[in-house]
Each structure stands twice: as C-alpha cells, then as structure tokens.
Amino acid sequence: MKSIIAYFNKPILKLSLLFGLVTGILVFIFFLGLYAIGIVPLGNNKVLDFGIHVIMIAGACWYYRKKVGNGLLHLWEGLTIGYVVNTIGALIAGWLIYFFVTYIDPQVFTDYLTQMKSLMMAGRTELVKNIGQAEFLRMYNDVGTMQRSEIVMDEVSKKTVMAIIPILVISLIFRKQDYGVYQNKR
Structure with a gap:
C-alpha cells in the first residue's frame, strides 16, 4: 500500500x-x-x-x-x-x-438527440453524397439508440x-x- x-x-x-x-x-x-x-x-x-x-x-x-x-x-x-x-x-x-x-x-438528453437528428437531416444530401445512403441511415438510427x-x-x-x-x-x-x-x- x-x-x-x-x-x-x-x-x-x-x-x-x-x-x-x-x-x-x-x-x-x-x-x-x-x-x-x-x-x-x-x-x-x-x-x-x-x-x-x-x-x-x-x-x-x-x-x-x-x-x-x-x-x-x-x-x-x-x-x-x-x-x-x-x-x-x-x-x-x-x-x-x-x-x-x-x-x-433527462429532457436535455432528449433535446440533444432531436437536435442531432435534425442536423443530420439538414445536411442529408451532402452526407449521402459523401458516405452513401446505407451508411447515412445507419448513422441516423445509431443516434436514435444512443444511451446516456x-x-x-x-x-x-x-x-x-x-x-x-x-x-x-x-x-x-x-x-x-x-x-x-x-x-x-x-
């Protein structure tokens, strides 16, 4: 010790x-x-x-x-x-x-997830162009299942x-x- x-x-x-x-x-x-x-x-x-x-x-x-x-x-x-x-x-x-x-x-975390999803949707065309539709959908779904x-x-x-x-x-x-x-x- x-x-x-x-x-x-x-x-x-x-x-x-x-x-x-x-x-x-x-x-x-x-x-x-x-x-x-x-x-x-x-x-x-x-x-x-x-x-x-x-x-x-x-x-x-x-x-x-x-x-x-x-x-x-x-x-x-x-x-x-x-x-x-x-x-x-x-x-x-x-x-x-x-x-x-x-x-x-807990609402802070919920608002954060909502904000992340809306940000991803706002830049969807650029993201899909860079990483592809399948990867974008995977990332979008991962945001929804994120834990605290x-x-x-x-x-x-x-x-x-x-x-x-x-x-x-x-x-x-x-x-x-x-x-x-x-x-x-x-």
Whole structure:
C-alpha cells in the first residue's frame, strides 16, 4: 500500500490531478450556464468548453514550471501534465453531465438527440453524397439508440482527439531545460 501512495505522491501527478479536477468542474459549470440560458448544452454548443481545457493545461504547465520545476520544464513533463489534466477533466465533466441528464433533467438528453437528428437531416444530401445512403441511415438510427451512458466516453474521446495539437504546442511553449552540458561551470 505504501508503494501505491508513494507512486501518487509525485508533484507532477498531484498537480495534474488537481488541475484536471478543476477543469472538469469548470466545464460542468459551463454546461450549467448553457442550460440556464436555455441553450441545449450538449452537441455543437458545448464545443466551446474545450477552451477551458486549453487554458487549464497551459496554467498547469506554467505553475509546474514556476513552482515545482524551478523554472525548468521538460517536454515529457509538459505532455504528461497536458494529457492528465485533459483526461481527468473530461472524465469528471462527463460523469457530472451524465448524472445531470440522468437524475436532474433527462429532457436535455432528449433535446440533444432531436437536435442531432435534425442536423443530420439538414445536411442529408451532402452526407449521402459523401458516405452513401446505407451508411447515412445507419448513422441516423445509431443516434436514435444512443444511451446516456455514452456521454462519458464520448466526452473523453472527443477531448483526447481535440487536445493532441494544443497539448504539444503548450508543452513546447513552456519547455525550458537546463543545458548544463553546453555551459562552462567552474
């Protein structure tokens, strides 16, 4: 048990988990804000919450470099921080949204499915031209059979794909290494 506690007692992991927790909560607050002003908070309207992820990943890298790394941050540390913050934030937001649409207001999920179907029907001619009639009908039927439990993994998978380039860029921007080999230290 002590080895497990020692493993999780690393500053890079503790900091990333904390920033990920805050990210998930902020994304859920964004979801609630959309819900409060009467916008369907799932789907296309929710994409803007990725900005919260980017800001929190940059903040975590900056904080780690300043407070833990004493001005240094290796690329692998930035990548680790970015992916942990992003994944934990997406998991927490996904579960909070799942509980909301399951126990508080199931109508949000129903409205989301209706909106997805109408969007697909609006772009039907383009979709059929690109993927074919059979594939379009399969996708359309899959939207109708979507379960609330798919929200969590949908959130994680979308955020993971969306975060690849921003995490790399943020890690490169905040990267600063000690190049002691090239310096004359006497």
